[in-house]
Amino acid sequence: MARNKKITMRKSIAGLKPYAPNLEASGCKMDANENPYDIPADVKKEMLGMFMKEDFNRYPDPVASRLKRALSAHLNVRPESIVFGNGSDEIIACLIQAYAGPGDCIVVPSPTFVMYELIARAAGVRPLRVEAGAGFGINPEMFIKAVSWPSAKLSFIASPNNPTGVVFNKKELVKIIEAARGIVVIDEAYFDFSGETLLPLLKKYKNLAVLRTFSKSFSMAGLRLGYIAAGPDIIEAVNRVRLPYNVNMLTQEAAIVALKRSKKIEKSIKVVIKERERMYNEIKGLYDVPRSSANFFYIKVKDAAKARRAFAAKGISVRAFTEGPCAGRIRLTVGKPAENNRAINILKRGV
Numbered sequence: 001m002a003r004n005k006k007i008t009m010r011k012s013i014a015g016l017k018p019y020a021p022n023l024e025a026s027g028c029k030m031d032a033n034e035n036p037y038d039i040p041a042d043v044k045k046e047m048l049g050m051f052m053k054e055d056f057n058r059y060p061d062p063v064a065s066r067l068k069r070a071l072s073a074h075l076n077v078r079p080e081s082i083v084f085g086n087g088s089d090e091i092i093a094c095l096i097q098a099y100a101g102p103g104d105c106i107v108v109p110s111p112t113f114v115m116y117e118l119i120a121r122a123a124g125v126r127p128l129r130v131e132a133g134a135g136f137g138i139n140p141e142m143f144i145k146a147v148s149w150p151s152a153k154l155s156f157i158a159s160p161n162n163p164t165g166v167v168f169n170k171k172e173l174v175k176i177i178e179a180a181r182g183i184v185v186i187d188e189a190y191f192d193f194s195g196e197t198l199l200p201l202l203k204k205y206k207n208l209a210v211l212r213t214f215s216k217s218f219s220m221a222g223l224r225l226g227y228i229a230a231g232p233d234i235i236e237a238v239n240r241v242r243l244p245y246n247v248n249m250l251t252q253e254a255a256i257v258a259l260k261r262s263k264k265i266e267k268s269i270k271v272v273i274k275e276r277e278r279m280y281n282e283i284k285g286l287y288d289v290p291r292s293s294a295n296f297f298y299i300k301v302k303d304a305a306k307a308r309r310a311f312a313a314k315g316i317s318v319r320a321f322t323e324g325p326c327a328g329r330i331r332l333t334v335g336k337p338a339e340n341n342r343a344i345n346i347l348k349r350g351v
């Protein structure tokens with residue numbers, strides 16, 4: 001009898017849409033903030049050699065102990081202060097699951113990375129958006145007010161922020177951490193392009209967590225690996241809700257090799273930063289665009305959908321914002337020099 005009855009979803013997800021990645025075929029992907037340079041071929045070979053030694057019939061190490069030790073040495077953070085996720089997206093979900101429920105809220109700057117809000121809404125948690133201040137900086141007074149609410153269990157602050165590329169003022173972030181009743185997650189997905197981090201403050205603030213990913217500067221978006229560094233209480237909370245085998249053994253092995261060969265992989269970061277500065281100098285006089293401390297630009301255009309089509313016609317995909325707080329802007333990821341030249345030419349012609 002119940003067989004043909006439509007089974008309804010939870011109310012909290014009724015208004016959500018599945019994540020729609022840009023699937024347009026394009027020769028040149030400048031829409032997802034990836035590193036345009038893949039892992040060097042010799043490092044990839046070393047990774048493949050490690051894969052061959054693995055027993056695929058066995059489950060992976062549920063706590064990624066070898067990887068944790070390698071990252072601990074790389075960051076100079078105790079291994080007990082690290083948890084990995086299948087991308088940092090997964091850790092955002094774990095944090096929300098661990099700390100917030102219906103009736104609670106998360107605080108985010110606006111605009112920012114959409115996943116915080118999507119994951120929160122799916123869990124029945126309200127997002128509280130705090131409008132950006134001047135130059136897309138944080139608005140400290142408003143943010144402090146928001147994080148002082150008893151129901152504000154978590155705040156997510158991406159610095160540099162996505163999609164603006166703006167890095168937030170450290171002193172203002174510290175004031176927010178000190179005022180917050182809940183956990184403050186500083187999402188440093190683009191840290192390597194800015195060089196600014198709050199990692200040394202972990203010892204001082206129990207409510208601080210630093211989120212990072214191997215998807216951007218480390219050229220491993222396809223392998224899915226993110227991590228959080230935090231004090232013991234937050235680590236314990238994430239571990240309680242995290243699925244036991246969330247990071248597969250190939251990703252664990254690849255990341256161990258990536259850390260061993262980090263000098264080689266990190267060469268691309270310098271190239272991307274140099275290209276970012278070159279691009280900024282070319283476009284700053286033509287468009288309303290904040291200085292970027294990440295690997296992308298947030299550019300005000302005449303019409304975002306038209307701009308996307310203008311880039312697509314030349315084989316370049318960009319992220320276009322046609323609605324919401326970012327409407328009328330595009331986000332353009334820094335690519336390889338020749339790709340950047342093509343993008344600059346399109347921008348010079350006017351979009």
Ligand code: PMP
Binds near residue numbers: 189213
């Ligand atoms: N945080 C920010 C600010 C991001 O821009 C992204 C990716 N777009 C992520 C987290 C998620 O990265 P991943 O899941 O690939 O680690």
